[in-house]
Amino acid sequence: MTKELTQLELLTELEPVAEQNLNRHLAMAKEWHPHDYVPWDNGRNFAALGGEDWHPAQSGLTEVAKVAMVTNLLTEDNLPSYHREISENFSQDGAWGTWVGRWTAEENRHGIVIRDYLVVTRGVDPVALEEARMIHMTNGAHSPDDWGGFLENVAYVTFQELATRVSHRNTGKVCDDPIADRMLQRVAADENLHMIFYRTMCAAGLDLAPDQAMAAITKVLTHFTMPGHGMPNFRRNGVLMAKHGIYDLRQHLEEVVQPVLKHWNIFDRNDFGPRGEQDRERLAAHLEQLARDVIKFEEQRDRLLARERARDMAVV
Ligand SMILES: [Fe+2]
Numbered sequence: 001m002t003k004e005l006t007q008l009e010l011l012t013e014l015e016p017v018a019e020q021n022l023n024r025h026l027a028m029a030k031e032w033h034p035h036d037y038v039p040w041d042n043g044r045n046f047a048a049l050g051g052e053d054w055h056p057a058q059s060g061l062t063e064v065a066k067v068a069m070v071t072n073l074l075t076e077d078n079l080p081s082y083h084r085e086i087s088e089n090f091s092q093d094g095a096w097g098t099w100v101g102r103w104t105a106e107e108n109r110h111g112i113v114i115r116d117y118l119v120v121t122r123g124v125d126p127v128a129l130e131e132a133r134m135i136h137m138t139n140g141a142h143s144p145d146d147w148g149g150f151l152e153n154v155a156y157v158t159f160q161e162l163a164t165r166v167s168h169r170n171t172g173k174v175c176d177d178p179i180a181d182r183m184l185q186r187v188a189a190d191e192n193l194h195m196i197f198y199r200t201m202c203a204a205g206l207d208l209a210p211d212q213a214m215a216a217i218t219k220v221l222t223h224f225t226m227p228g229h230g231m232p233n234f235r236r237n238g239v240l241m242a243k244h245g246i247y248d249l250r251q252h253l254e255e256v257v258q259p260v261l262k263h264w265n266i267f268d269r270n271d272f273g274p275r276g277e278q279d280r281e282r283l284a285a286h287l288e289q290l291a292r293d294v295i296k297f298e299e300q301r302d303r304l305l306a307r308e309r310a311r312d313m314a315v316v
């Protein structure tokens with residue numbers, strides 16, 4: 001029977017890995033500056049300073065690009081809430097504390113650059129954006145009630161960082177603006193490095209306490225929601241983004257969940273006890289269901305898009 005490790009034991013045992021991982025991150029992370037990614041020449045005053053306020057005709061972004069940009073930005077804006085979650089479950093000391101601070105500062109840069117771009121280019125309504133930010137940040141982010149602890153958090157952020165990478169990257173593609181695309185590729189590259197840090201920590205957790213880590217991974221994946229949960233119109237906007245391939249179920253399964261599970265060697269490990277085996281079976285069943293849902297979703301999407309195309313043709 002494997003021994004249950006306490007939160008403190010996990011953090012103490014894993015600190016050398018955290019330190020190594022932090023140093024690798026610092027060596028790999030490229031210094032970049034938000035102001036270099038924003039076309040300041042496009043900027044002008046709003047009415048309060050004698051200029052003109054925003055109206056939709058000023059935006060060069062499609063409806064889908066706007067929704068994706070706002071969703072991604074509000075997610076970045078909600079950083080204090082994620083910071084609280086991470087700092088409560090990681091130690092404040094040593095490599096853990098340095099990582100939490102560094103990660104928070106890097107995430108903040110994402111919100112800065114996306115907001116500057118959107119306001120300067122008049123890509124979205126800045127009043128609506130500010131109202132949505134107030135609502136979203138006031139609500140905060142809530143993980144499921146029975147969710148918490150180091151392993152569940154580290155498993156969640158591994159998938160979440162990779163999910164935001166995919167979402168930023170695909171948002172860049174639908175903006176139809178090389179400046180926006182370059183900015184979001186830059187942000188996505190950061191998210192990838194974050195994912196690598198958390199994926200490495202979770203892998204070390206699996207080696208140290210296989211059954212406990214397996215329970216955390218299964219719980220996180222069977223309850224997974226994108227971090228934007230709780231923002232205004234999250235469901236409607238999520239559906240729109242899925243419909244246009246910015247973040248859909250197939251991408252979730254094939255570009256986020258499966259590669260990480262493969263990296264952790266989940267289905268070929270032989271170090272689980274009975275509890276870990278049970279959780280692994282539950283996860284396998286969940287993945288099979290997800291694969292069936294992908295087909296169902298895509299069939300529905302194809303039908304919907306075909307109907308929309310037919311309607312557009314009839315109008316022409
Ligand atoms: Fe970010």
Ligand SMILES: [Fe+2]
Nearest residue numbers: 161190191194
């Ligand atoms: Fe990140």
